[in-house]
Amino acid sequence: MSTGGALAGIRVLEVGDMVAVPYCGKLLADLGAELIKVEHPVQGDEARGRGPFAKGHSHLEKSCLFLYLNTNKLGVTLDLAHAQGKAMFFDLARKVDVIIEDKLPREKAALGWDDEALRHENPGLITASITAFGETGPYKNYRARHINLYQSAGDGLVYVGKEYVDREPLQGPGYQADYESAIGACSAIMAALFFRGNTGIGQHIDLSKQEWCLSLNAMYLGKYANGGLPVIRSNPALPFGGVIPCKDGYVMLLIVENHHWQRLVKAMGDPPIFHDDRFATLMGRAKHGEEINRHLAEFFVQCNKEEIYHQLQQQGIPIAPVATVDEVVASPQLASRDYFVEIAHPAVGKALYPSVPYRFSGLPRRADRPAPLLGEHNAEVYERLLGLDEPELRSLRETGVI
């Protein structure tokens, strides 16, 4: 299963709910790691209870979120609150290279979970804590869902423009900040693996999702810290252009450089108004952006977004359609790169899943497997790694440990 991937031979234990830790696990699994996901024996990962569900009704095996975030993993159940469950978890920790988890410091303390003690028995172990606010500081035990995280990281100000000023700050769609944090955690883990490959030394990673997301916006948020003006929602986003309505939806137009402007004017049939001196320079266009927008609106409202996208891009003009999910799935560009892959799952059948954003010349693409059913790999994993036999497993099932 893990032959040939960049992380072939690396075994990861995942203890986490919803998005950040599971997506981090998926990223590692997609790169070839053997990923063992530990879930609560009854309700499983909280994402299993989040809609939308396949065919509408709530079902532990049919959550769209869970199905996407947990491909290529082995799934086991384990009750960490149970003494025997805890002992089995610590046994598993001796057999893995990496542990990723999202427990708050107070939750870890209550479980008697001590990363350094685990490392004492397994010196190369890499442990990664992925929490909203990190493991130190006054907010370390604060609970946060996506909207709390998103707005605690400067992100409500990412959407700027007059239309937002009088309304409540906006969150990113879905679980954007959690997904993004997983990418930072995955990078830190692979850096630690590289260091361990050179030295044999494991270590602990503390990723605060808040800090990672603040860093993503450093170029904007950091201006005020350096004596500049704060970024606020009433700032103009772009001199002109941006999201423009067209006949069947919207396009996104980003005209910055002079030659892009000149090409756009030509593509619009060379309207005499655009030869006005006011529009001759970058600064002039920025100053008269609203007037330019009025002319752009008249032009684009007559266009079909996909047609005008190809037509203008072929003339070297930066534009894109504001695509809906079905349009993304139908994109010839993505199809040519096999971005969407079909995966069959026992409870929901075959479906097209988004795959990976990279292609490695020296590595085959992984043959994807569906998200595990709750406890699907209990026997396989506990027999192989902990040497448990069928009567022992039966007894663990009966006592609710697995």
Next chain:
Amino acid sequence: MQTLSGVRVADFTWALAGPFGTSLLAMMGAEVIKIESRKKLDSARHVAALYGWTEEPDVDKSVEFNLVNPGKLSLSLDLSNPKGVDIAKRLVACCDVVVDNFSAGVMARVGLGYPVLCEIKPDIIVASSAYSGQQGPESSYLGYAPLFHAASGMAYVSGYEDSPPAYNRGRTDTIVGGVVAMAILAALNHRQRTGKGQYIDISSRETISGLIGHFFMDYALNGNIPARCGNEEGLLCPHNCYPCRGDDRWITIAVATDQEWRALRAAMGNPNWAIEARFAERESRWQHRKELDAKIALWTRDFEAEQLTNLLQEAGVSAMHNIGSKEVVSDPHIRERGLLKEVEHPKLGKQVVFGPPFRMSVTPPQIAAPSPLMGEHNDYVLQDVLGLTPDEVALLESQGVLD
């Protein structure tokens, strides 16, 4: 010893996406040599002028550039000059990783395509990040962050339910940089085990589509086309930003269960309106969410945001004050963890930068230096790394190769 000690990166990236990725590598101890030119200036060195907000400034005095390029070295090199390309090739021979985020095909046109680099250094890792990736019918199209935000499907689902799609700023770029770093680190692990390098083709559009994966599953399994839903998340209720005392201060409150609702209600002092039956259970509460939001906003607006966060967290409610440009400097938690660092920049003076964005217990990432001045490390790179004599460097200088 640092995490990536001994790893040298030839960094051809510019603007925001690539440079954020290579700044992570620099913080972890890789030697990142930025190859740049005044002839094709990195837009981060003159952002405001690029957008027409200001006149052309000093390229060594960009606060934005300093924020995304700390700890890197700069070699100024004109790649439109064959001698510049020659120097670049000699540098690649001394590097482990080459990375760019030009439009697809630019590196090959310059004479630095993967087959060429592979001949110079067979185990080289080359990562290219572009709007649509390196192949396919749209690979030649131009792409900036707002464009791949739009084409990925993310823009369409960003915004209030009654507004047009929302325009997203630079984080769409920087997260692609995160994937660039991630892919390079995967390849470094692979090379460590097998001795083999490789070429990595990264698509910005695909990166962003991956961040809304569950929306694609709703389409695949149900045929649904998700729309914008503002600050909502499923049936969570209340779930929004609420105003607090002060200018543009807010708190987010996210309630998932009836138990959490009762905790919030108690924290508000169980006012009469809140104990009405229509708010008691999740589905009914969600149906009356607009009314509920208005009532809660009347309560929150008399509080300092930070105080209210503390009060609600103590009560077991997920709540957090919003943090923007000002709060990031003053917030006690961010201060105690020390995310903001001060560096001494030779032309800008004391500058605040962000990072590192994660901690490692044995090999802590660090910000070792400010961003480089244009060509600041020409002598180091050309003489110490490539072994050129001072006379040879002076000749290149006089020929305009180091512009």
